[in-house]
Amino acid sequence: MQPYDTEKGASTMNPATFLRVLENKEWNMACIEPCRRPTDGRYAENPNRLQHYFQYQVIMQPNPHNSQDLYLDSLKAIGIDVLAHDIRFVEDNWESPTLGAWGCGWEVWLDGMEITQFTYFQQAGGIEIKPVAVELTYGLERIAMYLQKVDSVFDLLWHEHNGKQVFYKDIYKRNEFEQSTYNFEISDVDRLSRLYKEYSAEAQLCLDKFMAIPAFDYVLKCSHCFNLLDARGAISKDERQNFILEIRSLAEKTAKLYTSALGTVNKAR
Amino acid sequence: MADANINNFISGDFLFELGAEELPSGQIKNIADYFSSKLKESLDEAQIIFATTVVYYTPRRITILIRDINLEVQDKEVEIKGPPEKITRAPDGKFTPAALGFLKKNNGEEKDAFFKDNYLFIKQSIKGQNAQAVLEKSLPEILKNTPGVRFMRWANSEAKFARPPQWMCAILADKVLDFELENLRSSNKSYGHRFLGPEEFTVKDFDQYVKQLEKQGVTLDQGLRKEKIVREANALAKSIGAETIYDDALLDEISLITENPSPVLCDFDSRFLQIPECVLTTVMIQHQRYIPLKRDGKLIEQFITISNNPLEKARHNIKVGNEKVIVPRFKDAEFFVHEDNKISLDERFVKLDRLNFLKGSMQQKAKRLEKISEYIASELEKTLSGNPMIESKLELDDIKRAALLAKADLSTNLVFEFTELQGEIGGIYAAKQGFNKNIQESISEHYLPRFAGDKHPQNIGGKIIAIADKVDNIVCSFALGKIPSGSADPFALRRQANGLLEIIIESRLIMDIEKLIKFTCELQEKDFGNGDSITKIKGRGEDRQEVQVSELTWQGTDKAVIDFIESRLEFVFEQRHKNKDINKSVLSKGSALKELNKRHMTIHFLASISAQAQFEKLVEGVNRLINICKGKEISQEIKPELFETDYEKEFYEVSKKLNSCKDQNLNYDTVYNPELLFSAADAISKFFDNVLVNSEEEKIRLNRQALVAYANNTFKDLADFSLIK
Numbered sequence: 001m002q003p004y005d006t007e008k009g010a011s012t013m014n015p016a017t018f019l020r021v022l023e024n025k026e027w028n029m030a031c032i033e034p035c036r037r038p039t040d041g042r043y044a045e046n047p048n049r050l051q052h053y054f055q056y057q058v059i060m061q062p063n064p065h066n067s068q069d070l071y072l073d074s075l076k077a078i079g080i081d082v083l084a085h086d087i088r089f090v091e092d093n094w095e096s097p098t099l100g101a102w103g104c105g106w107e108v109w110l111d112g113m114e115i116t117q118f119t120y121f122q123q124a125g126g127i128e129i130k131p132v133a134v135e136l137t138y139g140l141e142r143i144a145m146y147l148q149k150v151d152s153v154f155d156l157l158w159h160e161h162n163g164k165q166v167f168y169k170d171i172y173k174r175n176e177f178e179q180s181t182y183n184f185e186i187s188d189v190d191r192l193s194r195l196y197k198e199y200s201a202e203a204q205l206c207l208d209k210f211m212a213i214p215a216f217d218y219v220l221k222c223s224h225c226f227n228l229l230d231a232r233g234a235i236s237k238d239e240r241q242n243f244i245l246e247i248r249s250l251a252e253k254t255a256k257l258y259t260s261a262l263g264t265v266n267k268a269r
Numbered sequence: 270m271a272d273a274n275i276n277n278f279i280s281g282d283f284l285f286e287l288g289a290e291e292l293p294s295g296q297i298k299n300i301a302d303y304f305s306s307k308l309k310e311s312l313d314e315a316q317i318i319f320a321t322t323v324v325y326y327t328p329r330r331i332t333i334l335i336r337d338i339n340l341e342v343q344d345k346e347v348e349i350k351g352p353p354e355k356i357t358r359a360p361d362g363k364f365t366p367a368a369l370g371f372l373k374k375n376n377g378e379e380k381d382a383f384f385k386d387n388y389l390f391i392k393q394s395i396k397g398q399n400a401q402a403v404l405e406k407s408l409p410e411i412l413k414n415t416p417g418v419r420f421m422r423w424a425n426s427e428a429k430f431a432r433p434p435q436w437m438c439a440i441l442a443d444k445v446l447d448f449e450l451e452n453l454r455s456s457n458k459s460y461g462h463r464f465l466g467p468e469e470f471t472v473k474d475f476d477q478y479v480k481q482l483e484k485q486g487v488t489l490d491q492g493l494r495k496e497k498i499v500r501e502a503n504a505l506a507k508s509i510g511a512e513t514i515y516d517d518a519l520l521d522e523i524s525l526i527t528e529n530p531s532p533v534l535c536d537f538d539s540r541f542l543q544i545p546e547c548v549l550t551t552v553m554i555q556h557q558r559y560i561p562l563k564r565d566g567k568l569i570e571q572f573i574t575i576s577n578n579p580l581e582k583a584r585h586n587i588k589v590g591n592e593k594v595i596v597p598r599f600k601d602a603e604f605f606v607h608e609d610n611k612i613s614l615d616e617r618f619v620k621l622d623r624l625n626f627l628k629g630s631m632q633q634k635a636k637r638l639e640k641i642s643e644y645i646a647s648e649l650e651k652t653l654s655g656n657p658m659i660e661s662k663l664e665l666d667d668i669k670r671a672a673l674l675a676k677a678d679l680s681t682n683l684v685f686e687f688t689e690l691q692g693e694i695g696g697i698y699a700a701k702q703g704f705n706k707n708i709q710e711s712i713s714e715h716y717l718p719r720f721a722g723d724k725h726p727q728n729i730g731g732k733i734i735a736i737a738d739k740v741d742n743i744v745c746s747f748a749l750g751k752i753p754s755g756s757a758d759p760f761a762l763r764r765q766a767n768g769l770l771e772i773i774i775e776s777r778l779i780m781d782i783e784k785l786i787k788f789t790c791e792l793q794e795k796d797f798g799n800g801d802s803i804t805k806i807k808g809r810g811e812d813r814q815e816v817q818v819s820e821l822t823w824q825g826t827d828k829a830v831i832d833f834i835e836s837r838l839e840f841v842f843e844q845r846h847k848n849k850d851i852n853k854s855v856l857s858k859g860s861a862l863k864e865l866n867k868r869h870m871t872i873h874f875l876a877s878i879s880a881q882a883q884f885e886k887l888v889e890g891v892n893r894l895i896n897i898c899k900g901k902e903i904s905q906e907i908k909p910e911l912f913e914t915d916y917e918k919e920f921y922e923v924s925k926k927l928n929s930c931k932d933q934n935l936n937y938d939t940v941y942n943p944e945l946l947f948s949a950a951d952a953i954s955k956f957f958d959n960v961l962v963n964s965e966e967e968k969i970r971l972n973r974q975a976l977v978a979y980a981n982n983t984f985k986d987l988a989d990f991s992l993i994k
Contacts, residue, residue: 089291111590
C-alpha cells in the first residue's frame with residue numbers, strides 16, 4: 001500500500017491500521033510511512049534522532065503463529081546474518097494514550113539498537129481487537145545505517161546512478177534543521193492553540209454527521225498540533241493530561257462510529 | 270506430600286516445559302512459581318505423592334521438574350470423623366437424624382459407620398487417581414488461568430498469557446502427556462536457542478533435556494546464567510584493570526533476557542565523561558542494561574554489554590553496534606546539559622510558577638518548603654549539638670536557600686528525560702553554579718529515601734528538607750481527599766510516611782511531629798484556602814445526587830494525617846527491631862509522634878535487654894503489678910512510715926529511682942539502665958513472695974496498694990508490659 005497523506009507520529013495512525021484492525025477480519029498490509037515527532041528534532045546534529053523519518057509498517061490480522069520467524073526471515077532477506085549479530089526481543093508494551101490503543105510486544109534490538117517495534121494489538125480507540133493483529137514497525141533509517149555501515153543517518157546513500165550519489169543529507173538535512181528550528185523556536189503558540197480548537201471542532205462536526213474517516217483525519221491534525229505545542233514547552237502537566245483525554249475521546253468516538261451500524265452504512269454505497 | 274516414603278512405589282519424574290515467545294523478564298519467575306504451586310496442589314488434591322519440585326526459566330521457556338511422582342493407582346481406606354456419639358446414637362442404640370445426616374453427606378451407608386473415642390466415624394475407600402490423568406486434566410486449566418499483569422490475547426485465542434505460547438513439552442516417566450491449549454498440543458519435543466540451535470529435539474528425561482539444551486545453546490538454570498554473567502563480566506573488567514558496577518536487580522534482569530549470556534567489552538568517547546556520572550550510569554543500566562565500569566572509584570569510558578550470542582563472528586558487530594547505540598543517547602544528554610546550563614537555578618525557581626504541584630504551583634510549594642524547613646530547623650536547634658548521628662552543622666541560611674531551590678531542577682531538560690534523577694541533577698547544577706556543599710547536598714538528597722531500603726540524606730539540611738517535602742505532600746493529598754485506601758496508594762503516601770519516619774528515627778531527631786503536621790496544615794490553608802468548588806456525586810440510583818463541595822478540606826485534616834503517619838510506625842519499627850511485642854508495648858499508649866525519639870530509645874533499650882534471662886522475670890513481675898491494679902482506682906498517697914518490711918522499703922526505693930528517670934530529659938541515650946531495671950524485677954518478686962498486699966489492716970492494705978500502683982504507673986510510662994509475651 002501507499003502511505004497516508006496527513007502528519008502522524010507513527011504509522012499506527014494510518015487509517016489502514018487504526019481503523020481497519022477494528023473491522024475484526026483478516027487484514028494484511030504493508031507500506032512505508034513518513035512520520036513526524038516534533039520533540040525528537042535535534043537540528044540535524046544527532047546521528048539518529050530526527051523529527052521526520054520513515055517507518056515500514058506491516059499489519060497481519062490475525063497474527064500468524066510464526067510471526068516472529070516471519071519477521072526474522074525478513075531481516076535475513078535484507079542481508080542481516082542473524083548469527084553474526086545479537087538480536088533480541090526486549091519487552092515493550094506499546095501504548096498510545098491519545099488513541100486509546102495498546103498492545104503487548106517488544107522492541108527488537110539489533111546489537112543493542114532498537115530497529116523494530118513488534119506489537120500484538122489488543123485495543124484501539126478503546127475497542128477490543130479480535131482477532132488480534134500483529135503490527136511490525138521497522139525503523140528504516142536505523143536498519144539502513146546497519147546495512148550501509150554508516151554512523152550517521154545523514155550519511156546514508158539514498159540513490160546511486162551512473163556514479164552519481166544522492167545522500168540522506170542531500171534530501172533531509174536542511175529539512176531537519178528548519179523544522180527543528182520551527183518546532184522549538186518559531187511556531188506561534190496562540191495560533192497553534194486556535195488551530196487545535198478548530199481541528200477538534202471539525203472532527204466533532206464529522207462525527208455529528210456520521211463520517212468516521214474524515215473525523216479521523218482531524219483527530220490526526222489535533223494530535224499533530226498537540227505535538228507541536230508540546231515541542232514548544234507550552235503545555236503544563238495538567239493541560240497535557242487534558243489534551244490527551246480530549247484527543248482520546250475523539251479517537252474513541254471515531255472508532256465507535258467506524259464500527260457502528262451508522263458508520264458502516266457508508267460502506268455499502 | 271513430599272514427605273512420604275517413596276521407595277515403596279513405582280515412581281517417575283514429570284517434566285513440563287512451556288515454550289513461549291520472549292516473556293517479560295519481570296513476570297517469568299511469578300509464572301514459574303505459579304505453575305509449580307498449582308501442579309503441587311493438583312497432585313496433593315488427588316493424593317498422589319511425589320518428592321521435590323524445581324523450577325527453571327529462561328526468556329523463552331518455563332520448566333517444571335517434579336521428581337518421583339507415584340505412578341501406581343492405589344485405592345485408599347480412610348476414616349471420616351463425624352459428630353459426637355451422644356448426639357448420634359439414640360438411647361435405643363439406633364442412629365439419630367444427626368447421624369443419618371452425616372452419613373448422607375458423605376455418601377456413607379450404615380454398615381460403614383462405627384464409633385470410636387466417643388465419636389461417630391465412617392469408613393470410606395477413595396478411588397486412587399492416575400497421575401497422568403490428573404496432570405493432563407489440570408495443566409490446561411492452570412495455563413489458562415495464570416494470573417499476571419498486562420496479559421495478552423493472540424490470534425483468535427480466548428485465553429490470555431504473558432506472550433503467545435509456542436510449544437508444550439510434557440513427559441511423565443516414559444509417557445508423553447496429551448492435552449491442548451488453544452491451538453497447541455503437548456508433545457515430547459523441545460527447541461534450543463533461537464539462533465544457535467533452533468532445531469526440534471525429542472525429550473527423554475531431565476538430564477538428557479538439560480544436556481541437549483546446552484548443546485543447542487541454552488543454559489537452562491537461571492542461577493547458573495547469573496553466576497556466569499558475574500564471573501565473566503568481572504574477569505573482563507579485571508583484564509583492563511577496572512571494576513564492574515552493578516546491583517542484583519540488573520543481574521537478575523540480564524539473566525532473564527538471555528539464554529546464553531556472553532559479555533562483550535565496548536568503548537565510548539571519553540569526552541562524554543563530562544556528563545554527570547549518574548546520567549551516564551542511568552543510560553547504561555536503565556536504558557541499555559549495560560554494566561558500567563570504574564577505575565579508582567571513577568567511571569571510565571568503557572562498559573560491558575551482555576549479549577545472547579557467544580559466536581566469535583558476532584563479537585565485532587555486537588561491540589560496534591552497541592557503541593553506536595550509546596553515542597546518540599550520550600549526545601542527547603550532552604545537549605541537555607548544554608541547554609540546561611543556559612539558565613541558572615535562581616531563574617528556574619522563577620519559572621516554577623508555571624509548573625503545577627498537586628494544588629497550586631511548584632513555586633508556592635518551594636516557598637512552603639523554605640518555611641517548613643526553617644520551622645524544623647528551629648525545633649531541632651536546641652537538641653542537635655549532642656546528637657551522635659549528625660555530623661554536619663546546621664546552617665540555617667543554607668537550608669533555606671536549598672529548600673527554595675530544591676524543586677528548580679524540575680524544569681531542566683535532564684530531569685525531563687531522566688525523572689528518576691530529580692534532586693540529584695539539581696545538586697549537580699548547584700555545584701556548577703558555585704553553591705556551597707551544604708546546599709548541593711541538601712538539594713541532591715531531599716527525595717531520599719525513594720523506596721524501602723534506599724539510602725537516607727546525610728546532610729542535616731537534606732534530612733530537614735526531605736522531611737518537609739514529604740509532610741507537605743502528605744498533608745496536601747489528604748486535604749484534597751486523595752487518601753490511600755486498601756491497595757490503592759497512587760501518590761505513594763505510605764512510602765513517603767515511612768521515609769519521613771525512618772529519617773527521624775534513624776537520625777534520632779528530637780521533634781514533635783504532631784506539631785509539624787499542624788504547622789504544615791496551617792501554611793497550606795493559608796496558601797490554598799478551600800480551593801475551587803467541585804461537583805461530587807453522592808449515592809446511587811434514586812439517591813444519586815450532585816453536591817457542591819470545596820476542593821480542599823481543613824476540618825480534621827491534621828488529625829487524619831497524624832493518625833495516618835502514626836499508623837505506619839509499627840511497620841517502620843518492625844523493619845528495625847524484629848521483636849513486635851516490644852514495639853507494640855512502647856507504641857501502644859499513643860501520641861508517639863510527639864516524642865518519637867524517646868519511644869525509639871525505649872524500644873531500642875528494651876530490645877537490647879530482651880534476650881537476657883532476667884528480662885522474663887521483669888515482664889512477669891510487671892504483669893503482676895498490672896493485674897493487681899486492673900480496674901482499681903487508687904489515689905492514696907504512699908506513707909513510708911507504714912511499711913512493715915524491708916521488702917516494701919526496697920521496692921519503694923527502686924521504684925522511686927525508676928520514676929525519677931522518667932522525668933529526665935531523654936535524649937540520645939536512654940537513662941534507664943539494665944541493672945536498675947533488673948533490680949526492680951528482683952524487688953518486685955521479693956515483695957510479692959514475702960508481703961501480703963491484702964493485709965487485714967485497712968491502712969496497711971491501702972498503703973501497699975498505693976505502692977503497687979505507684980510502681981505500676983512508673984513502668985507504664987516505659988511500656989505496656991502486658992503486651993510482651
